[in-house]
Amino acid sequence: MTDMDVTGAVTFIYLGASLFYLGHLVFQSERAGRGGSLLALIGLLAQTAAIAWRWVESYKQGIGHAPLSNLYESLVFFAWTTVLIYLIVERRWKARTLGTFVLPIATFILASTSLTDQEIRPLVPALQSNWLTSHVITCFLGYAAFAVAFSTSIMYLLKLRSEKSDSAGGLVSRFPGSDTLDELTYKSIALGFPLLTAGILTGAAWAQYAWGSYWSWDPKETWSLIVWFIYAIYLHARIVAGWRGRRTAIVSILGFIATLFCYMGVNLWLSGLHSYGSG
């Protein structure tokens, strides 16, 4: 058995959690909700063990490095950070209906690892740097917070529509109130934005040591800046201009789409210095 088998199994644990959360939403079952949280937690702990195992295993093979160096490892880490941030939010605000939206994202991320090369590979010279860990960790924690904000924004738009049409009952009525969802979106972005900033700055510092230039307008760098601009727009529009409601929710959704493009689209469809990140 390898760490990849464990991670593969967690895909199904997260799928189970998604179904339990769905049951909690549809049937208003407290027990289903608790089941969802429990499965999500079990999945997170199993992932933690698998990641640690992979890290140790790489040292055993004589090519020791943190498991953050290629597409497979980054997808696995992204799923881990998403569930981690989600469980923290769930514990703080007790909003299990959010799980119906976030856990499927984590499930999908892990499921897509089946398309990638999963072997532990040695680091090419450009990746042999201490900056790797801090840059990747801050970026993905930021992405995870944005994934949660994306979910709360979607829920917010659904809730707004149902509140406006005065329809009583229905699944959407079991969501938290639109004000709460708006507040949760803000708080998630307020967590993700500093993390993304740290991620971009550590990336720039690393680029300076590796390539002699902290900023080369490489597509990956440029798109991370675009994501940063979008969330800066969100924060300024909300805090200073007092935007609320639909407009900020749409900005939050656009921000996550840009985040996904920055993470995956750039590697798949554009070329540049970051192409080895899809290795």
Added chain:
Amino acid sequence: MGKESRGNGKFDEVLKFFSSVRLTVFLCIALAASSALGTFIAQNLSVAESVAKYGEPLTKLLMVLGIGDLYHSGWFRFLMALLATNLIVCSTRRLPRVWRGIHRTPGKVSGETLKKWRANKSFRSPLGPEEAAARASKILRCKPVEAETEGGGRQYVLTSNRGAYGRLGPYVTHLGVLILLFGAVIGSVAGFRGGVEILEGEAAGEAWLFRGTERRPFGFEIRCDNFTFTRYEDGTPRDYKSEVTILEEGQVVRKGDIRVNHPLSHKGINFYQSSYYPSVDLEVKDKEKGTSTFFKTHINKTVRLPDGQTWLRIEDVDPDMLMPGASMKGGGKRLGPAAAILLINASGAHQGPFWILKNYPDMARAREGNYHIQLIDISTSYYTGLQVASDPGVGFVWTGCIVLLVGIIMSFFIHHRTLVVLVGRDDDGSKVTAAEKSMDGRGDIEVEFNKVAEAIAGAIGPSH
């Protein structure tokens, strides 16, 4: 009213425009969209490359609009300058109000007003007011202030104003961005980036530039004494290392190693290990004149041939070429070392690329045209590929980054809040009311308030 005030009015309007958040949002959208455009349209192509990719009419349009080198174009820089102006004007206009807000105190408080605050707690204490206030002041670390109540009695007020400077967070962030932009401007004006390829055993005194066609001399020479690269068992590159010596006026000044992620710096110029190339030895015979010229070159290097009208470039090498058409598995014939040659004439027309083989020097294509090109060998001595850069603005950029990060931490994690404890005389001791209020409209204060209130109640509360 007169001309003067109207003049001021205009200036005020301009200021107001530059301090608006709507402008910020617009500029962020414009910069984001422009940046995205630059990732979809290939940047820094030569005219020939652009025409080949996009066709002539579109290339003309791209050049006119400055989209071919978007990030360095006038209009992109103008947008950045507008954003910087927006930041400066906005911050200087709003800062005085924020500064006053930091030093604002809750004013006169009474038991009733405190109880209206969202986070509050009241209890009795068996201790006298002076004693209770003294103990509370130890926990809150602020001095009690005596005040008179309506009934003529004495009460003590302890005010703990926390995280006030967090309100400066956005301004620190904006300052960080401005310092960073300043450093970037210095770098783009006074810095350079380029590359140099040095054959083992040889030295170089200048680099070619990424942007522009001049060469940039170093003011010293850098000699590559040895280049090594190692691979892992599965063939992936493991490490590249250049052992170099720096020479000034022929004298050895220092020695050092350059590896990926470990650059070497000398007199403000930094050398980064970027790539390497096997060296290729060619003999080019002029068929008419019968003369031979020998070249030592590498992939992607353009060499000028003796007639001055033709350029040669190696596009690819293969140390042991497989016969074309043979499968990988079925023992196809191996042809030995090969190089793909591209010839470019003065008008830019390309001939090739075509492969020439060391072991078969008389192949037809190698003899076409005015020259007979022979591959003598693909050598085991390497050219080390170094990137060369100098950026005098880097110090400002790092300072800006740190200030920016501090500002962001202040903005998001430090919140301005006030905690007040009121201690008044009661029949059997004191009555105490503690309450906390957020002064900047953000931050979840309840969790923190409960902890402090518990601590105070523990020190002076009913259990004593």
